[in-house]
Amino acid sequence: MRLYLINPSNPLASIVNVKKSRWNRYRVWKPLSLMVLAGLTPPEWDISIVDENLGAPDYAAMPRPDLVGITAFTSQANRAYEVAAHFRRMGVPVVMGGIHATMCVEEVMARVDSVVTGEAEGIWPQVLDDARHGALKRRYDGGLAEMSNVPFARHDLLPAGYAFGAIQTTRGCPLNCSFCSVTAFNGAHYRQRPIPDVVREFQLVREKRVLVVDDNLIGTRPEHIARAKDLFRAMAQANLRKEWVAQATINFADDEELLALAAKAGCRGVFIGFESPTPEGLRELGKKFNLLKGRDFRASVRRIQRHKMLVVGSFIIGLDIDEPGIGRRIAEVASQYGVDNLNVLFLTPLPGTRLWDQMKSEGRIALDAFPEDWKYYTLTFPVARYKHLSLDGVIEEMMSCNRSFYSMPHILRRVCSNLWQRRTPLISLVGNLSYRGNIRVDCRAYENFKRERGNGHG
Numbered sequence: 001m002r003l004y005l006i007n008p009s010n011p012l013a014s015i016v017n018v019k020k021s022r023w024n025r026y027r028v029w030k031p032l033s034l035m036v037l038a039g040l041t042p043p044e045w046d047i048s049i050v051d052e053n054l055g056a057p058d059y060a061a062m063p064r065p066d067l068v069g070i071t072a073f074t075s076q077a078n079r080a081y082e083v084a085a086h087f088r089r090m091g092v093p094v095v096m097g098g099i100h101a102t103m104c105v106e107e108v109m110a111r112v113d114s115v116v117t118g119e120a121e122g123i124w125p126q127v128l129d130d131a132r133h134g135a136l137k138r139r140y141d142g143g144l145a146e147m148s149n150v151p152f153a154r155h156d157l158l159p160a161g162y163a164f165g166a167i168q169t170t171r172g173c174p175l176n177c178s179f180c181s182v183t184a185f186n187g188a189h190y191r192q193r194p195i196p197d198v199v200r201e202f203q204l205v206r207e208k209r210v211l212v213v214d215d216n217l218i219g220t221r222p223e224h225i226a227r228a229k230d231l232f233r234a235m236a237q238a239n240l241r242k243e244w245v246a247q248a249t250i251n252f253a254d255d256e257e258l259l260a261l262a263a264k265a266g267c268r269g270v271f272i273g274f275e276s277p278t279p280e281g282l283r284e285l286g287k288k289f290n291l292l293k294g295r296d297f298r299a300s301v302r303r304i305q306r307h308k309m310l311v312v313g314s315f316i317i318g319l320d321i322d323e324p325g326i327g328r329r330i331a332e333v334a335s336q337y338g339v340d341n342l343n344v345l346f347l348t349p350l351p352g353t354r355l356w357d358q359m360k361s362e363g364r365i366a367l368d369a370f371p372e373d374w375k376y377y378t379l380t381f382p383v384a385r386y387k388h389l390s391l392d393g394v395i396e397e398m399m400s401c402n403r404s405f406y407s408m409p410h411i412l413r414r415v416c417s418n419l420w421q422r423r424t425p426l427i428s429l430v431g432n433l434s435y436r437g438n439i440r441v442d443c444r445a446y447e448n449f450k451r452e453r454g455n456g457h458g
């Protein structure tokens with residue numbers, strides 16, 4: 001039995017064709033969902049994982065599969081449907097799962113043979129068994145998995161050429177920010193994989209550098225932090241020789257022992273959501289965690305950096321309180337905090353989030369010709385109507401934010417201070433220049449976007 005597991009590409013999200021530039025390999029991340037599905041698949045299936053971000057293959061020239069499984073974030077949904085249609089025309093059954101299939105079940109059911117909602121661990125073997133007997137059901141629900149049932153992902157199945165491997169150690173987030181799908185999809189209960197499983201799986205990752213995909217690696221409560229420390233101790237003890245980056249909330253900086261253990265276990269950088277420069281903005285987004293009294297973001301960032309870990313700060317433009325000037329304000333605040341890189345995204349109503357419900361009820365979802373418009377749901381296009389910012393205005397704020405933060409004088413200042421602090425000036429320089437290089441690409445993308453879809457914003 002032949003199984004294809006496919007990660008569809010979205011050219012608007014992935015300027016990532018590895019064949020065009022070797023640097024692009026630093027921007028293509030492994031589709032861990034499919035590697036986990038492969039880990040759940042019994043040996044009688046011959047599995048191929050196709051990551052279209054490495055280049056979409058000529059499916060017609062490939063051997064005919066018995067079953068196709070497709071994953072998709074919302075931004076990949078269009079392409080997922082094209083791929084599904086191709087195989088269904090050949091009479092091959094297509095199953096789709098992942099976040100978009102879970103949040104937009106009806107839309108997906110109309111375009112594939114079978115939809116799997118939720119996490120796959122508890123249900124995928126049954127789906128395969130039904131497929132083998134020609135008895136696929138229209139819909140399955142995996143719910144939330146027991147973390148001890150998460151298998152080792154098949155790190156051997158994708159070709160070499162990725163700069164980073166991928167691994168997951170926890171699922172779920174109790175914070176439920178209004179714009180984020182994680183609590184709706186993976187639940188509010190913070191679930192952790194057994195530490196020996198994580199250490200063993202790290203040893204199976206082939207790449208030296210690894211992305212830990214957890215939404216919040218250390219969690220929020222004292223028992224979560226204690227577990228994170230135990231994990232880092234076990235990783236250091238296993239002498240993994242891996243360098244990894246992860247996502248965390250700002251409380252990562254609150255515990256010196258945690259920071260020292262993370263660095264010793266191989267952590268080289270963290271991605272932290274600051275989201276808004278003002279308390280009002282944080283309240284609007286429901287990110288109350290960042291509002292805890294007495295938090296000094298600059299000191300927090302510095303504490304992390306002292307352990308030679310880079311900090312990438314993420315902010316959102318387009319909040320109801322955001323007015324003209326917000327772009328420069330975010331650039332200034334990010335510089336004050338001292339982050340090594342800044343990642344700014346447009347406030348985007350993703351299906352299944354509280355923000356979606358709110359914007360939908362207020363008639364503020366501007367790009368709503370679905371499924372076609374899903375391709376703009378990359379958080380790098382303004383798809384909603386923003387309270388105080390027009391379409392041109394919100395794009396201008398994004399550009400002015402990036403132009404200011406990534407101006408040459410600012411880059412040089414950051415690299416020099418990095419050098420002075422004896423951290424990683426070269427990585428800082430390359431990271432900053434690569435973000436700066438993207439400004440021109442973004443500018444072209446926005447011009448095209450305004451030409452093609454700007455009228456949707458009327």
Ligand code: B12
Pocket residue numbers: 007009010013014029030031032033034036037069070071072073074075076095096097098099100103116118119120121124145168179180181182186213214215345350351377378379
């Ligand atoms: C790692 C990650 C990335 C990586 C992607 C790597 C990759 N190629 O997969 C990078 C950094 C590139 C990325 C980019 C983006 N991401 Co992202 N990302 C994540 C993150 C943190 C983890 C995903 C992951 O690997 N999980 C581990 C695997 C094992 O879990 P899983 O994917 O959920 O898969 C399980 C089930 O869903 C199911 N399943 C999944 N697929 C299938 C398929 C079948 C057939 C079946 C049966 C089951 C099944 O089974 C799996 C095992 O249980 C999630 C948050 C999250 N917790 O999901 C956000 C998340 C998926 N990203 C999100 C977004 C918005 C984006 C971007 C659009 C914007 C951005 N800048 O972040 C881009 C767009 C990328 C694109 N190509 O279009 C949103 C998606 C929301 C949505 N409705 O689409 C999420 C949920 C975060 C959020 N804050 O809401 N992302």
Ligand code: SF4
Pocket residue numbers: 173174175176177180181182183215216249273287
């Ligand atoms: S943005 Fe981060 S902290 Fe907020 S709900 Fe999502 S994963 Fe949790």
